[in-house]
Amino acid sequence: MYFGERVALIPRIHTYAALATFVNLMVYAVAGLAPTSSPAPVIWEMPFHMEPGMSDRAVAERVVDLLDLRLARPVHDFNISHDAAGRLTLDFYHANGRHRVTVLDRGQRLRVIATRAGFAQYLSTLHVTTAAFHSGDWRLQVWPWYNEFAMWALVAMLATGAWMVAKRRGRPGMARRTHWIAAWTALPVLAIFAFTAVQMSHRGWWAPIAALNALHRARGGWLAPLASVQLMVLGATGFYLWFRSSADRRTGAIVLAAGTLAAGGLIVSMRW
Numbered sequence: 001m002y003f004g005e006r007v008a009l010i011p012r013i014h015t016y017a018a019l020a021t022f023v024n025l026m027v028y029a030v031a032g033l034a035p036t037s038s039p040a041p042v043i044w045e046m047p048f049h050m051e052p053g054m055s056d057r058a059v060a061e062r063v064v065d066l067l068d069l070r071l072a073r074p075v076h077d078f079n080i081s082h083d084a085a086g087r088l089t090l091d092f093y094h095a096n097g098r099h100r101v102t103v104l105d106r107g108q109r110l111r112v113i114a115t116r117a118g119f120a121q122y123l124s125t126l127h128v129t130t131a132a133f134h135s136g137d138w139r140l141q142v143w144p145w146y147n148e149f150a151m152w153a154l155v156a157m158l159a160t161g162a163w164m165v166a167k168r169r170g171r172p173g174m175a176r177r178t179h180w181i182a183a184w185t186a187l188p189v190l191a192i193f194a195f196t197a198v199q200m201s202h203r204g205w206w207a208p209i210a211a212l213n214a215l216h217r218a219r220g221g222w223l224a225p226l227a228s229v230q231l232m233v234l235g236a237t238g239f240y241l242w243f244r245s246s247a248d249r250r251t252g253a254i255v256l257a258a259g260t261l262a263a264g265g266l267i268v269s270m271r272w
Contacts, residue, residue, distance in 0.1 A: 014160035015242055017153040019256040022239070023263035024150030025231055028193075031127035032228030034120040038097075041115040050107025056080050060090050063101055063110065071095050071270060073136025095125045095140065095270060122271060130201040143266045150263075151201065155194050162187055175244075179237035186230035192216070193227050 018025065050059055060075045072092040083089050088103040097117040101110055117125065131148040135141045165183045196216040199208050215223050242252050
C-alpha cells in the first residue's frame with residue numbers, strides 16, 4: 001500500500017467512526033445540556049405479601065419483579081436498608097429514574113415514591129455507562145459495550161481530526177469552513193472530555209488528574225455545555241459533508257444505519 005493510499009484512509013476512518021457512533025455522540029452532547037432538576041415524585045401504596053422468614057434480599061428481589069424494574073438489576077446491598085422505625089426500605093436508582101419503597105404493615109403493604117427521569121436525564125445516565133458497568137438486564141449490558149466502543153471511536157476521531165485540521169487548511173465551502181473552525185476550537189475541549197472519560201471508565205490504568213475529572217463532572221459550569229454545542233456543530237456539518245460525498249455515501253449509509261439501529265434500538269427499548 002502506497003503512502004498516499006494510507007493517508008487517504010485517515011479521512012475514511014474519521015468518517016466511519018463518526019457514522020457508526022453518531023447516536024452515541026449525540027447522547028454525549030445531550031448529557032452536557034441535561035437539566036439537573038427532577039420532576040415531582042409520584043407516590044402510591046399497594047398490597048404486598050411478605051412470607052414469614054423472607055430475607056431482606058428476597059423481599060427486594062420480589063419488589064423489583066412486582067414493579068418491573070428490570071434496569072435496577074442486580075439488587076445490591078446498598079439498595080437495602082432500614083429506617084429509624086426499623087421498616088425495610090429499598091432504594092433503586094436506574095436509567096429511568098428512582099424508586100424508593102418502604103415495606104409497611106409487617107410486609108403486607110408497600111409505599112412507593114417514584115421519580116421518573118426526563119428524557120434528557122435518561123440519556124445523561126446512559127452517557128456514563130461503559131463496559132465497567134454490569135447490569136442484570138441484557139440491554140443495559142449491551143449498551144455499555146457499544147458506548148465503550150463509541151468512547152474509543154471519539155478518541156480516534158480526535159486523532160484523525162487533528163491530522164485533517166492541520167493538513168486541510170483553507171478548503172472552499174461554507175460547511176467545510178464551519179467544520180474546520182469548529183474542529184480547531186473543539187479539539188482541546190473534547191480532548192479533555194475523552195481523556196477523562198477513559199480514565200473514569202478504567203480507573204486502574206493511571207492516576208486520575210483531579211482537576212480534569214472535576215471539569216468533566218461539573219454541573220452548572222460552562223465547559224460541558226460548550227463541549228455539547230461543539231459536538232452538535234461538528235456532527236451537523238460533518239453529516240452534511242459526508243452526505244455530499246458520493247464516494248462514501250453508500251458505505252457510510254450502511255455504517256450509519258447499523259449504528260443507528262443498534263444504539264437507537266437500545267435507547268428506545270429501555271425507555272418505558
